[in-house]
Amino acid sequence: xxxxxxxxxxxxxxxxxxxxxxxxxxxxxxxxxxxxxxxxxxxxxxxxxxxxxxxxxxxxxxxxxxxxxxxxxxxxxxxxxxxxxxxxxxxxxxxxxxxxxxxxxxxxxxxxxxxxxxxxxxxxxxxxxxxxxxxxxxxxxxxxxxxxxxxxxxxxxxxxxxxxxxxxxxxxxxxxxxxxxxxxxxxxxxxxxxxxxxxxxxxxxxxxxxx
Numbered sequence: 001x002x003x004x005x006x007x008x009x010x011x012x013x014x015x016x017x018x019x020x021x022x023x024x025x026x027x028x029x030x031x032x033x034x035x036x037x038x039x040x041x042x043x044x045x046x047x048x049x050x051x052x053x054x055x056x057x058x059x060x061x062x063x064x065x066x067x068x069x070x071x072x073x074x075x076x077x078x079x080x081x082x083x084x085x086x087x088x089x090x091x092x093x094x095x096x097x098x099x100x101x102x103x104x105x106x107x108x109x110x111x112x113x114x115x116x117x118x119x120x121x122x123x124x125x126x127x128x129x130x131x132x133x134x135x136x137x138x139x140x141x142x143x144x145x146x147x148x149x150x151x152x153x154x155x156x157x158x159x160x161x162x163x164x165x166x167x168x169x170x171x172x173x174x175x176x177x178x179x180x181x182x183x184x185x186x187x188x189x190x191x192x193x194x195x196x197x198x199x200x201x202x203x204x205x206x207x208x209x210x211x
Contacts, residue, residue, distance in 0.1 A: 028192070028195035029185055032177065032178055035176075040076035042207065044075045044203045044204055045177065046071070046196060047174040049082050051082050051084075053123070055116060057170055058115070060171045060192075063190070067197075072197070074200070092154075096151045096155065097137075097145045098132075107135060129143060129146075175199040176203045181195050
């Protein structure tokens with residue numbers, strides 16, 4: 001009788017295993033279905049989705065910077081701020097202003113540091129304008145760009161793509177519009193980078209495979 005019960009229990013658990021396995025992320029990433037378009041031509045797009053107010057994004061930033069310094073030649077890196085709530089919008093606007101003014105490299109790291117190391121409340125137009133002033137951007141230029149059509153268009157696209165990528169949190173990396181990688185899928189920041197590199201190689205092979 002005991003052996004019979006154990007056999008039944010084993011068979012029941014065995015029946016559950018395939019469904020549990022299929023629900024788990026595949027090797028540190030999740031598939032994006034349908035795949036989304038990219039903007040990097042014949043290079044593999046690596047897109048980091050972030051929020052300046054996110055402490056996890058702040059801690060992930062050095063890992064990304066190290067990766068960028070040695071990234072594969074056939075990969076192109078992009079950033080996109082997520083906008084989950086209204087209070088995330090000022091930081092998204094700040095990023096897009098930096099992009100339009102071509103000062104992302106000067107602004108990106110220092111803005112993280114100011115918020116998370118210096119505990120500065122950079123969460124509205126006035127305070128962010130003052131911060132940008134440290135990098136040669138006048139208040140007039142900042143405010144004009146803040147309300148520009150270009151920034152409004154970028155915000156709309158960021159909202160749309162956040163939904164299309166099915167983002168649940170930040171930081172998240174999207175590889176070539178096909179794969180979604182986060183701390184919860186990869187387990188750690190270090191593993192996120194490892195998974196990114198594996199997927200870049202996979203996409204490079206797919207993109208250049210002969211028909």
